[in-house]
Amino acid sequence: MAKANMRPDKNPMPSQDPKVRARNFDEVALGYTEEMALDEAMRCLNCKNMPCVAGCPVNVHIPEFIQKIRECDFEGAYQVIYRTSSLPAVCGRVCPQETQCEAKCVRGIKGEPVGIGRLERFVADWHNAHSDSAVSVPESNGHRVAVVGSGPAGLTCAGDLARLGYKVTVFEAFHTAGGVIVYGIPEFRLPKAIVRREVENLKAMGVEVETNVVIGKTLTVDELFAEGFEAVFIGTGAGLPNFMNIPGESLKGVYSANEFLTRSNLMKAYRENSETPIMRGGCVAVVGGGNVAMDAARTALRLGAEKVYIVYRRSMEELPARREEVEHAEEEGIEFHLLCNPVEILGYENPENSRDPKNGFVTGIRCIRMELGEPDERGRRRPVPVEGSEFTLNVDTVIMAIGTSPNPLIKSTTEGLEVNRKGGIVVEEATGATSRRGVFAGGDAVTGAATVISAMGAGKTAAAAIHDYIQNP
Numbered sequence: 001m002a003k004a005n006m007r008p009d010k011n012p013m014p015s016q017d018p019k020v021r022a023r024n025f026d027e028v029a030l031g032y033t034e035e036m037a038l039d040e041a042m043r044c045l046n047c048k049n050m051p052c053v054a055g056c057p058v059n060v061h062i063p064e065f066i067q068k069i070r071e072c073d074f075e076g077a078y079q080v081i082y083r084t085s086s087l088p089a090v091c092g093r094v095c096p097q098e099t100q101c102e103a104k105c106v107r108g109i110k111g112e113p114v115g116i117g118r119l120e121r122f123v124a125d126w127h128n129a130h131s132d133s134a135v136s137v138p139e140s141n142g143h144r145v146a147v148v149g150s151g152p153a154g155l156t157c158a159g160d161l162a163r164l165g166y167k168v169t170v171f172e173a174f175h176t177a178g179g180v181i182v183y184g185i186p187e188f189r190l191p192k193a194i195v196r197r198e199v200e201n202l203k204a205m206g207v208e209v210e211t212n213v214v215i216g217k218t219l220t221v222d223e224l225f226a227e228g229f230e231a232v233f234i235g236t237g238a239g240l241p242n243f244m245n246i247p248g249e250s251l252k253g254v255y256s257a258n259e260f261l262t263r264s265n266l267m268k269a270y271r272e273n274s275e276t277p278i279m280r281g282g283c284v285a286v287v288g289g290g291n292v293a294m295d296a297a298r299t300a301l302r303l304g305a306e307k308v309y310i311v312y313r314r315s316m317e318e319l320p321a322r323r324e325e326v327e328h329a330e331e332e333g334i335e336f337h338l339l340c341n342p343v344e345i346l347g348y349e350n351p352e353n354s355r356d357p358k359n360g361f362v363t364g365i366r367c368i369r370m371e372l373g374e375p376d377e378r379g380r381r382r383p384v385p386v387e388g389s390e391f392t393l394n395v396d397t398v399i400m401a402i403g404t405s406p407n408p409l410i411k412s413t414t415e416g417l418e419v420n421r422k423g424g425i426v427v428e429e430a431t432g433a434t435s436r437r438g439v440f441a442g443g444d445a446v447t448g449a450a451t452v453i454s455a456m457g458a459g460k461t462a463a464a465a466i467h468d469y470i471q472n473p
Contacts, residue, residue: 005042008111013118018331022301025187025270028328029093034074037122041069043114047106052116055104057457058085058156062101062116069119078127081120086159086202087152087456089128089194090181092121095453096322128197135204141165143470146229148215148410151179152452153235153443155202156459157466162205164467169229170202171213173236176266180237180444181452183266184258184292186299189325192265216409221417221439231438231466234425235459238404238444244287248345249400253279253362257288257296257401264299282396283307285365287342289314292449293401294325297334300399308334309393313341313370313383340367341383343390345398364394406445414439424448432462433469440466 014030015021021028032040044066052062061080068077081088097117105113143166147154150172158168176182178195203209213219215236224232241256243249260278263269269278284300286293289312297308310329312319315338319326330336346364369389372381406423418426418435425434425441432440442458444450 004045005039007043008107010043010112010115010118011036011040013115015328018328018333021188022298022332025302027191028188031125032118032122034072034126037069037074037119038072040115040119041066043107044070045106051104051106052101052114055101057100057453058091058460060084060101060120065123066114066116066119069123074123074126075131077123078131081123084460085456086156087181087198087452088120089124090152090190090198091453091456092117092119092124093190093194094181094185095120096451098323100453128194135201137204137206138163138165140167140206143167144169144229145466145470146171146224146232147235148221148232149173149179149235149237149443149445150177150199150209151235151237151443151455152181153237153445153455153459153462154179154233155199156456157233157235157442157463158207158459159202159205160460160463161466162202162207164463166467166470167206167208169208169210171215171219172209172211173214174266175211177209177211179235183262184295186261186265186295187270188298188302189295214409216413221410221414221436225438230470231440233432233459233462233466234410234434234439234441234445235443235455236407236410236445237455238406238449240405240407240423241400242403242405243400244342244402246342246344248347248362251345251347251360251362253347253396254345254398254400255279257286257292257399258404260296260399261292261299264303270299270303278303279397280304281306283309283394284397284399285309285311285342285393285395286399286401287311287365288401288403289319289321290401290403291321291325293399294321294329296399296401298329298332300397301332301334305397309395310334310336310338311340311342311365311367311393312336312338314380315339315372318372318380337367337393339370339372339383341370341385342367342398346392362396362398364392365398366390366392404444404449406448410445422448430461431465432458433465438469440469 065077065080102113147170241258267276269276284305286297344366347360369386370383373384376382416436440462443455
């Protein structure tokens with residue numbers, strides 16, 4: 001066997017020049033070449049105890065797929081990943097490997113870990129470009145399962161059940177399948193053609209996808225059981241945006257990040273001929289510090305904003321967004337106002353309808369500087385306002401990216417479904433089973449906004465539990 005490559009750093013990811021990419025929606029990261037993938041694969045030590053696998057929520061057999069790359073068997077590497085992950089091309093792009101599989105990599109002790117995510121993306125892209133083999137259709141076992149929501153949790157649950165022979169129908173409220181990976185993640189981070197291909201693979205396995213169906217309105221969970229489904233998985237995500245409840249949030253020009261990104265990503269507002277209203281030009285403040293805030297800020301820049309600010313109440317060390325996304329935002333010219341918190345959105349009334357207080361327009365955002373005090377319940381130092389430190393940013397648009405909550409529709413229309421104080425569906429951690437017999441749930445609908453890969457892990461857990469529930473009643 002060839003010796004491992006002991007170079008301490010990863011092969012860098014080729015990407016578009018920041019000045020060019022800041023004004024287009026093409027994918028920023030360009031992907032590894034075959035030569036780069038082979039070189040990076042040689043950095044893997046093929047550890048016997050495989051700590052990287054323990055860090056993966058869907059237990060991808062990482063050393064095995066990397067070994068296939070070393071053998072130049074790229075299709076074989078894809079098949080290893082696909083055994084446990086229904087969305088390899090998606091995960092290779094948006095999964096936070098640096099806090100999961102790569103965080104466990106032994107090579108990270110004295111240097112950078114193996115670029116597991118970059119290799120996963122390479123393998124998935126190679127498969128999509130070169131493979132024309134038909135997806136195998138498992139033999140039917142005669143049982144039917146309904147999946148509510150076509151995000152990463154729902155698609156993973158559907159894929160795992162389809163492999164076991166179940167007749168699965170996925171119900172999606174929007175007109176396009178994919179959930180948050182379609183409406184929430186921008187084209188420049190995750191091209192939608194990749195998501196469509198992953199969905200088509202599931203359809204080829206026999207999964208049916210019904211769009212424009214709102215469970216809780218069009219159909220209820222009870223009606224799904226009445227139609228012959230033996231179990232229901234709820235993966236409806238966390239689509240209810242949070243706001244700060246500060247003065248001025250009803251002004252025109254204030255968006256939730258959810259609305260802003262949905263208009264751009266799903267409704268294609270970035271196209272010149274789009275009829276979907278959205279901001280263009282001017283100055284933009286994005287409130288928040290997570291990946292969604294980075295996505296919103298970088299999307300606003302590409303929509304023509306002259307200046308984009310990130311306003312976040314903690315320091316760079318506490319910023320929850322992926323470091324790669326923060327670095328990309330900085331390279332593109334987005335300005336960070338850290339240790340700052342909004343206290344009011346400023347605006348003026350439209351003289352044509354001055355009696356309507358909601359008809360005003362944003363002119364700025366007033367903020368106060370913060371300092372970090374004692375740790376909160378999660379161990380993060382709590383931001384404390386600095387008296388007399390208020391200042392104003394002159395902006396035309398404010399985007400609130402401070403989190404989302406689970407959609408309340410299903411819990412309000414389904415009897416016997418227990419939820420917690422934050423609106424999340426209460427489940428057994430080991431199975432995803434809810435308080436309602438035959439109903440399982442996972443992903444953001446349970447936890448609140450989290451990562452794509454953690455939602456996929458919940459979908460896998462529930463699929464295994466549904467199989468056991470139906471086969472062993």
